[in-house]
Structure formats: structure tokens, C-alpha cells
Amino acid sequence: NAGVTQTPKFQVLKTGQSMTLQCAQDMNHNSMYWYRQDPGMGLRLIYYSASEGTTDKGEVPNGYNVSRLNKREFSLRLESAAPSQTSVYFCASSEVAGLGSYEQYFGPGTRLTVT
Amino acid sequence: AQSVSQHNHHVILSEAASLELGCNYSYGGTVNLFWYVQYPGQHLQLLLKYFSGDPLVKGIKGFEAEFIKSKFSFNLRKPSVQWSDTAEYFCAVRDFQKLVFGTGTRLLVSP
Numbered sequence: 001n002a003g004v005t006q007t008p009k010f011q012v013l014k015t016g017q018s019m020t021l022q023c024a025q026d027m028n029h030n031s032m033y034w035y036r037q038d039p040g041m042g043l044r045l046i047y048y049s050a051s052e053g054t055t056d057k058g059e060v061p062n063g064y065n066v067s068r069l070n071k072r073e074f075s076l077r078l079e080s081a082a083p084s085q086t087s088v089y090f091c092a093s094s095e096v097a098g099l100g101s102y103e104q105y106f107g108p109g110t111r112l113t114v115t
Numbered sequence: 116a117q118s119v120s121q122h123n124h125h126v127i128l129s130e131a132a133s134l135e136l137g138c139n140y141s142y143g144g145t146v147n148l149f150w151y152v153q154y155p156g157q158h159l160q161l162l163l164k165y166f167s168g169d170p171l172v173k174g175i176k177g178f179e180a181e182f183i184k185s186k187f188s189f190n191l192r193k194p195s196v197q198w199s200d201t202a203e204y205f206c207a208v209r210d211f212q213k214l215v216f217g218t219g220t221r222l223l224v225s226p
Contacts, residue, residue, distance in 0.1 A: 031212060040124070042205060042218035043159075050212045058213065090158060102147055102209045106158040
């Protein structure tokens with residue numbers, strides 16, 4: 001049981017390049033999330049998918065797109081990377097169903113540098 | 116929408132000192148509250164959570180938190196910290212189907 005996995009772990013891009021960050025979970029969770037973590041800013045939600053087939057914008061969606069490929073996988077795409085997107089990206093999942101839920105499980109993160 | 120404030124950005128303690136980290140959320144009603152910890156170079160892990168019932172919540176590694184509804188607070192405590200508690204701590208509150216995180220508190224425990 002791997003939990004939440006993310007690939008790649010590290011990536012360096014040049015300004016204007018595109019890339020897709022992959023995330024998968026094996027806990028049969030309905031909801032998945034993408035965050036970015038920057039010093040002094042905490043975690044900020046980029047996009048989330050409350051259930052398979054739905055996606056919604058979070059706090060900082062500009063410059064990103066997402067795809068909920070199936071219940072397990074939720075990818076984040078940077079179409080034209082900018083230096084402001086240099087960050088650590090975390091994927092998370094949770095089972096959103098009734099009381100006692102909403103706890104999120106996090107992946108190991110992707111450290112992205114855009115030069 | 117909910118928001119979360121963590122007023123202590125950096126805390127430095129000696130081993131065996133007591134810890135209290137502040138967390139306030141923006142509005143009442145039914146709230147679900149969380150504390151997560153991020154050890155250096157690692158991902159976030161859940162320390163404890165509050166959904167209902169006893170406002171004093173016990174978590175892993177000797178941590179506890181108290182939900183005080185009248186103060187909109189959910190402060191994290193530990194009676195005696197260890198060097199291994201050096202980490203960043205995040206408070207979070209549920210906002211519909213999402214969690215809203217605070218900006219985090221970096222704790223450094225010196226041996």
C-alpha cells in the first residue's frame with residue numbers, strides 16, 4: 001500500500017517549457033488535491049477534484065491545468081512554465097464522506113525549479 | 116470562506132521545554148480542525164484532528180490540542196519537546212470539500 005505517489009521528485013524547466021506532474025493514490029479515495037508550498041506562504045490549493053469527473057479551482061489556479069484521469073490519478077500541467085512557479089508541489093487525497101473524514105494524505109512532493 | 120491564522124512563525128525551544136502553538140480560524144459553526152507536521156525534507160503527516168466531542172484532542176508523539184469554540188482557537192501543545200520535534204507545523208480547517216492551511220510555524224528544538 002504505497003499511499004500517495006508523485007512523479008517526478010525533482011524537475012528543472014526553462015521558462016516557457018511545459019510539463020505534467022503525476023499523482024496516484026491507492027486508497028480508493030474520492031477526492032484529490034494539488035497544492036504548492038512556498039516559504040512563508042504555507043500550502044496553497046491550486047486545484048482539487050472532489051470526485052472522479054469533477055475538478056475545481058483553488059486559491060492559485062492561474063497557469064495550471066488539471067486532469068482527473070480516473071479515480072486513482074490526478075495530474076497537474078504547467079503549459080508554459082514561469083519562474084514564479086518555482087515551488088514544491090504536493091498532491092493529496094481524502095475520503096470525503098460524513099463525519100470523521102476530510103483528513104488528507106499527502107504525497108512526497110515534487111520540487112520544481114523554473115529558470 | 117474559512118481562513119486560518121498561525122501567529123508564531125518561528126519558535127525556538129530547548130529540549131524538555133513546553134510547547135504551545137497558536138491557531139485561530141475565522142468563523143464558527145461546525146468546524147473540523149487539523150494539525151499537520153512536516154519534518155525536514157518530508158511530506159505532511161497528520162498529528163491530530165478534531166471533529167466533535169471532547170474538545171481536548173490527543174494525537175501522536177505526545178501532542179494534544181484544545182478546541183475552544185468561544186475563542187475560535189485550536190492550539191497545539193506538548194508538555195516536553197524533544198530535538199526530534201524540530202519541524203514545521205500547520206494548522207488547517209475544513210472549508211466545504213477542502214482544507215485551508217495556515218502559513219505554518221517552524222519549530223527548532225535545540226539539544
